[in-house]
Amino acid sequence: MFSGFMVNTWTVATIVAVVAGVVGFFIVLRGSSFVADAVPQGAFAGAAGASLIGVSTLVGLGVFALIGALGIGWLGRRSRQDVATALALVVMLGLGALFLSLSVEYAPEIYSLLFGEVLGVSTSEVAPVAAIGAVCVAAIIVMYRPLMLSSVMPELGEARGVRSHRMEMCFLVVVALATSMSLPVVGALLIFSLMVGPPAAARSFTSKPLLAMALSVVIALATVWAAIAASYTSNWPVGFFVGALGAVSYGTGRGWAAWHRTRAARGNARPLAV
Amino acid sequence: MTDLDEEAATSLDAGTVASLSGAAMTAGQHLTGTGGDALTVDGISVRLAGREVLRDIHFTVRAGEFVGLIGSNGAGKTTLLRVILGLQQPSAGVVRIDGADRPRHAPAVGYVPQKVLLDPDMPLRARDLVGLGLDGNRLGIPLPTRRRRQLIDEMLRAVGAGLFGDERVGNLSGGEQQRVLIAHALISRPRLLLLDEPLANLDIRSEQEIVELLARVAREQQISVLLSAHEMNPLLPVMDRIVYLAAGRAASGTTDEVVRTEVLSKLYGQHVDVIHVHGRILVVAGRGDGPAEPVGEDGAHCAVPDWL
Ligand SMILES: Nc1ncnc2c1ncn2[C@@H]1O[C@H](COP(=O)(O)OP(=O)(O)OP(=O)(O)O)[C@@H](O)[C@H]1O
Ligand SMILES: [Mg+2]
Numbered sequence: 001m002f003s004g005f006m007v008n009t010w011t012v013a014t015i016v017a018v019v020a021g022v023v024g025f026f027i028v029l030r031g032s033s034f035v036a037d038a039v040p041q042g043a044f045a046g047a048a049g050a051s052l053i054g055v056s057t058l059v060g061l062g063v064f065a066l067i068g069a070l071g072i073g074w075l076g077r078r079s080r081q082d083v084a085t086a087l088a089l090v091v092m093l094g095l096g097a098l099f100l101s102l103s104v105e106y107a108p109e110i111y112s113l114l115f116g117e118v119l120g121v122s123t124s125e126v127a128p129v130a131a132i133g134a135v136c137v138a139a140i141i142v143m144y145r146p147l148m149l150s151s152v153m154p155e156l157g158e159a160r161g162v163r164s165h166r167m168e169m170c171f172l173v174v175v176a177l178a179t180s181m182s183l184p185v186v187g188a189l190l191i192f193s194l195m196v197g198p199p200a201a202a203r204s205f206t207s208k209p210l211l212a213m214a215l216s217v218v219i220a221l222a223t224v225w226a227a228i229a230a231s232y233t234s235n236w237p238v239g240f241f242v243g244a245l246g247a248v249s250y251g252t253g254r255g256w257a258a259w260h261r262t263r264a265a266r267g268n269a270r271p272l273a274v
Numbered sequence: 275m276t277d278l279d280e281e282a283a284t285s286l287d288a289g290t291v292a293s294l295s296g297a298a299m300t301a302g303q304h305l306t307g308t309g310g311d312a313l314t315v316d317g318i319s320v321r322l323a324g325r326e327v328l329r330d331i332h333f334t335v336r337a338g339e340f341v342g343l344i345g346s347n348g349a350g351k352t353t354l355l356r357v358i359l360g361l362q363q364p365s366a367g368v369v370r371i372d373g374a375d376r377p378r379h380a381p382a383v384g385y386v387p388q389k390v391l392l393d394p395d396m397p398l399r400a401r402d403l404v405g406l407g408l409d410g411n412r413l414g415i416p417l418p419t420r421r422r423r424q425l426i427d428e429m430l431r432a433v434g435a436g437l438f439g440d441e442r443v444g445n446l447s448g449g450e451q452q453r454v455l456i457a458h459a460l461i462s463r464p465r466l467l468l469l470d471e472p473l474a475n476l477d478i479r480s481e482q483e484i485v486e487l488l489a490r491v492a493r494e495q496q497i498s499v500l501l502s503a504h505e506m507n508p509l510l511p512v513m514d515r516i517v518y519l520a521a522g523r524a525a526s527g528t529t530d531e532v533v534r535t536e537v538l539s540k541l542y543g544q545h546v547d548v549i550h551v552h553g554r555i556l557v558v559a560g561r562g563d564g565p566a567e568p569v570g571e572d573g574a575h576c577a578v579p580d581w582l
Contacts, residue, residue: 029396142413149410152398156458159359159385160411203397207442210415212397 008121015133017224021217024195037192038089042068044188045096062180069172115239116187132181197246204253312498318367333526342509343502345519351502384459388470392444401439407458448475
């Protein structure tokens with residue numbers, strides 16, 4: 001399973017996992033899991049629209065992911081983010097339903113956009129994925145401190161001159177980019193689990209922010225690699241394994257944290273942070 | 275400090291409370307001399323949702339001064355602090371910091387907000403939050419230098435948070451978080467520190483400790499402190515001056531000048547009594563007839579004596 005065309009699969013999946021781990025860390029920190037669910041699904045509608053008018057689905061993906069993310073940011077300025085996200089999601093899903101019903105050909109491609117198509121990555125896809133991935137990771141590293149400040153306590157950030165709305169917009173653009181590059185590989189429905197599962201698990205293991213981010217990348221990598229290997233041997237969809245492993249790692253993290261807490265409570269010192 | 279002279283005191287009786295705070299301010303400036311004003315709030319009015327929440331607020335805070343911003347719930351304390359920070363646009367008036375028109379988000383101002391909601395599972399230790407106070411507005415990932423670590427450790431110890439520096443900040447108690455936030459605000463060595471009800475979550479001992487800590491910081495490092503509270507009594511020993519907010523207006527001066535029956539009655543627009551008992555001050559509404567009601571929360575912690 002490491003030969004020939006599978007090399008591309010491993011490469012792309014590895015990049016996707018790194019990006020999901022890094023971006024997902026802030027998604028969970030900001031409590032924006034719903035955004036990580038809505039943007040990919042909206043992007044999927046874009047892909048459906050693109051295939052309808054005969055444009056590359058990747059273009060449709062990118063455009064709709066960006067429109068969705070910026071729409072959420074724009075609406076979220078005036079109302080609560082979850083409401084804004086729901087609104088953006090509903091509009092884009094509605095469009096997606098329309099596009100799908102209008103398109104005459106039944107497209108297996110659409111199916112693979114929903115659930116991922118890890119085993120058929122072509123060489124030409126590797127370079128763009130690597131480029132977008134690098135941009136995403138670089139952007140998060142550059143924004144790290146102000147983004148952290150405005151994610152944790154927006155008011156403290158504002159007092160230091162970090163405009164929280166600007167931060168939010170920049171972050172949403174990164175989410176849109178990460179979504180567009182990951183979607184063809186893991187599928188619209190499962191980006192969510194890859195962006196939320198590993199970071200949520202990682203935060204149970206450590207209280208150090210940078211370590212949690214690194215751990216989140218490690219867990220995402222382990223999830224994706226194990227999922228591909230399992231999918232290759234069993235012929236079950238890779239999405240199933242990504243979802244299942246995401247849940248398992250999260251459960252393990254919670255269990256570990258609970259065990260650690262009771263152990264710390266038994267010794268009567270303040271619980272040690274790890 | 276008695277910077278309100280006879281003249282100002284007379285104008286107090288004749289004029290409105292707004293002019294009272296103006297008088298106190300003028301007198302204050304006249305005495306200022308070398309120190310200079312760390313903060314000047316000049317004629318600030320704020321409209322929120324069509325309602326005038328603050329009306330023509332004047333006061334100054336001088337370098338190294340500890341000023342209490344006292345008012346009951348809804349008096350406009352948070353709104354005023356947000357105006358000073360530049361987070362809220364006033365409908366009139368200007369705020370000057372260090373004599374200069376406020377540049378947007380001057381880094382010279384430290385801020386401890388009132389509402390603190392932190393996710394307990396968040397992978398962020400108390401020391402990380404303090405570190406963000408040092409350089410949270412800069413780009414990139416913080417480099418873990420020895421110097422940075424030392425600064426953070428020192429700051430944590432200085433606010434009595436040395437023991438829980440490595441714990442998740444969201445897991446700390448309200449009072450512990452308060453200390454960490456104070457460290458966050460102080461570590462960038464601001465000239466002016468704004469604290470919004472930092473005593474609200476504290477027990478009496480921590481309350482005293484924090485007040486003393488802030489007073490010491492103000493004195494030793496010449497940081498001006500503007501601290502909002504609904505209860506003035508814990509601040510009486512350390513407060514250089516008071517800004518009393520009620521009904522959208524403010525009176526400022528020393529405690530003796532402001533917390534007086536005539537002044538506060540004018541401010542509230544109804545008769546209130548200022549009562550000194552056991553070194554505490556109670557502000558109570560109502561005239562001998564009818565039931566007495568504590569105004570704001572100052573009296574709320576004490577039973578109102580029967581003879582009132
Ligand atoms: N965004 C807003 N829109 C409309 N009215 C507002 C807004 N924010 C505050 N207010 C009103 O302004 C008044 C002052 O509010 P503020 O929060 O400044 O009071 P406060 O003195 O800080 O009270 P507390 O002691 O309860 O914190 C209140 O009556 C409040 O209802
Ligand atoms: Mg308030």
